[in-house]
Amino acid sequence: xxxxxxxxxxxxxxxxxxxxxxxxxxxxxxxxxxxxxxxxxxxxxxxxxxxxxxxxxxxxxxxxxxxxxxx
Numbered sequence: 001x002x003x004x005x006x007x008x009x010x011x012x013x014x015x016x017x018x019x020x021x022x023x024x025x026x027x028x029x030x031x032x033x034x035x036x037x038x039x040x041x042x043x044x045x046x047x048x049x050x051x052x053x054x055x056x057x058x059x060x061x062x063x064x065x066x067x068x069x070x071x
Contacts, residue, residue, distance in 0.1 A: 028040050041071055042068060043066070044065070046065075048062045
């Protein structure tokens with residue numbers, strides 16, 4: 001079952017979690033075309049805490065994937 005009943009949508013090879021997110025992507029593309037923004041990134045991944053070894057055991061990295069990032 002999808003969160004909040006949303007259906008996944010694929011646009012330009014990107015898979016979005018909802019139609020609303022895909023619509024926002026379209027708006028960003030329009031702003032880019034009109035040169036109102038310089039660029040944007042889709043689904044950037046941020047490392048919040050890198051992986052490390054603690055007492056001989058490997059601790060997995062903590063990451064966050066955002067919907068969009070203005071660059």
